[in-house]
Amino acid sequence: MAQAKFCKVAGVWKPVSAEFGKVGGAWKTVPTNWAKVTDWKGIPFAKYLFVCEQFSDRLYGLDDTPTDLAGWPKFGGGISDPNDVAVDSDGNSYWACAGGVYKIGVDGTIAPGWPYTGHGTTVLSVCVDADGYVYSGDFAGVVKKLDGNLLPSDPLFVKWSHTIGTNYSVYALAVDYSAGRLYAGTGFAYDAVYSIVTLNGNTTKIYTCPYGDVAGIAVDELSPTSIYFGTNTGCLLKISTAGFLYNKYAGWGIDPPAGVSTAVYNVRVGHDGYGYCATGPSGTYGKALYKFTLSTGNRVWHYVPSGTACAIGCAVDQFGNVYGSWYIAGDSVYNVVRKVNSAGVLQWSWQPYTSAQFRGLAVSPGIKAAGM
Numbered sequence: 001m002a003q004a005k006f007c008k009v010a011g012v013w014k015p016v017s018a019e020f021g022k023v024g025g026a027w028k029t030v031p032t033n034w035a036k037v038t039d040w041k042g043i044p045f046a047k048y049l050f051v052c053e054q055f056s057d058r059l060y061g062l063d064d065t066p067t068d069l070a071g072w073p074k075f076g077g078g079i080s081d082p083n084d085v086a087v088d089s090d091g092n093s094y095w096a097c098a099g100g101v102y103k104i105g106v107d108g109t110i111a112p113g114w115p116y117t118g119h120g121t122t123v124l125s126v127c128v129d130a131d132g133y134v135y136s137g138d139f140a141g142v143v144k145k146l147d148g149n150l151l152p153s154d155p156l157f158v159k160w161s162h163t164i165g166t167n168y169s170v171y172a173l174a175v176d177y178s179a180g181r182l183y184a185g186t187g188f189a190y191d192a193v194y195s196i197v198t199l200n201g202n203t204t205k206i207y208t209c210p211y212g213d214v215a216g217i218a219v220d221e222l223s224p225t226s227i228y229f230g231t232n233t234g235c236l237l238k239i240s241t242a243g244f245l246y247n248k249y250a251g252w253g254i255d256p257p258a259g260v261s262t263a264v265y266n267v268r269v270g271h272d273g274y275g276y277c278a279t280g281p282s283g284t285y286g287k288a289l290y291k292f293t294l295s296t297g298n299r300v301w302h303y304v305p306s307g308t309a310c311a312i313g314c315a316v317d318q319f320g321n322v323y324g325s326w327y328i329a330g331d332s333v334y335n336v337v338r339k340v341n342s343a344g345v346l347q348w349s350w351q352p353y354t355s356a357q358f359r360g361l362a363v364s365p366g367i368k369a370a371g372m
Contacts, residue, residue: 047063048063048106049361051313052325053359054357056075058075058352060072061093070107074108074110079102080099081098083124087364091364096123097122100115100116100119102114118158121139122139129371134148135182137170140163140169141167143162145160145198147159160201169189170184170185171187172214173217174227174367182197183227191213191214193206206239212232215265216230218369220275226246233262233263234262263280263310264279266278266314268316269367270316270368276289277314278313280326287304289324305326309327312360313325313337314361319342320341321340321342321347322339325337325361333354336349337351
């Protein structure tokens with residue numbers, strides 16, 4: 001029997017040895033790298049890591065050794081200011097850039113007809129669900145639902161477009177696939193969390209944040225559904241889908257001492273039922289990757305490397321390995337991407353050159369709440 005790829009077992013992606021799957025109530029032979037999402041779909045057997053790098057405007061695709069994938073990195077041709085990236089169940093990556101939203105295959109080929117350039121301002125955030133719908137948010141406060149299965153020129157490509165408000169910069173997006181909800185975190189002039197119906201784009205503000213920009217957001221779709229988000233003032237907060245704040249103190253999950261300048265950037269909920277985030281730029285509680293419990297916000301561990309670089313990006317795979325990106329202005333050996341295992345122990349670090357300005361990153365097979 002051949003070794004299978006990944007399969008969703010009790011809500012968690014796991015490697016299994018099997019050549020059968022339950023289809024229509026009956027056990028049938030199925031390809032070993034397929035799983036039931038809405039329909040049977042293949043998922044990549046290999047682990048892919050995608051990283052935004054702004055100094056030279058490069059999009060990196062890596063394997064887990066880490067080594068550049070064939071056809072990567074991508075640069076030129078209008079690619080600029082990459083901020084965020086998401087990956088679907090087929091290994092396609094979607095990139096939020098100043099020039100629009102790019103779709104790129106595992107082989108490094110930009111999908112025909114892409115990028116989508118209909119935003120008008122820099123795209124700051126992107127996420128994708130199990131059906132291939134792509135959600136993007138920009139600096140001007142516009143959120144769009146795009147059909148990643150179509151060409152951008154198709155009149156049905158943009159499913160809806162909603163303007164939250166002028167200067168409501170959409171710094172973070174997270175989708176709850178099972179509930180048909182998208183959550184947006186805004187900042188710049190208006191700091192808040194919004195709930196958006198993925199079917200039609202109807203938008204409701206559920207929480208006004210008094211602690212600064214909502215810089216990262218994640219959703220735990222298990223009952224009761226909860227939303228976790230970080231702010232640029234160093235807060236990690238948990239709210240219900242109705243906007244109830246579980247912990248009124250501004251430091252839920254991460255409790256920076258008074259006067260420490262820090263921030264909580266990317267926030268993720270892993271397949272393993274824990275939360276993760278990246279912090280910076282300074283202080284005892286800055287520059288770190290954190291693993292925390294969803295129920296209490298207590299730290300399980302935090303990984304703080306040497307140097308003064310800021311932890312910006314955070315992604316977690318189905319085994320609880322965490323990938324982080326660190327950034328500091330100018331040439332520095334601390335501009336790196338690192339892998340930390342589920343116990344918080346460094347596995348490797350990677351740096352293409354010393355001026356690399358890393359931002360968002362994503363790892364396959366994707367985020368559990370998105371259906372992957």
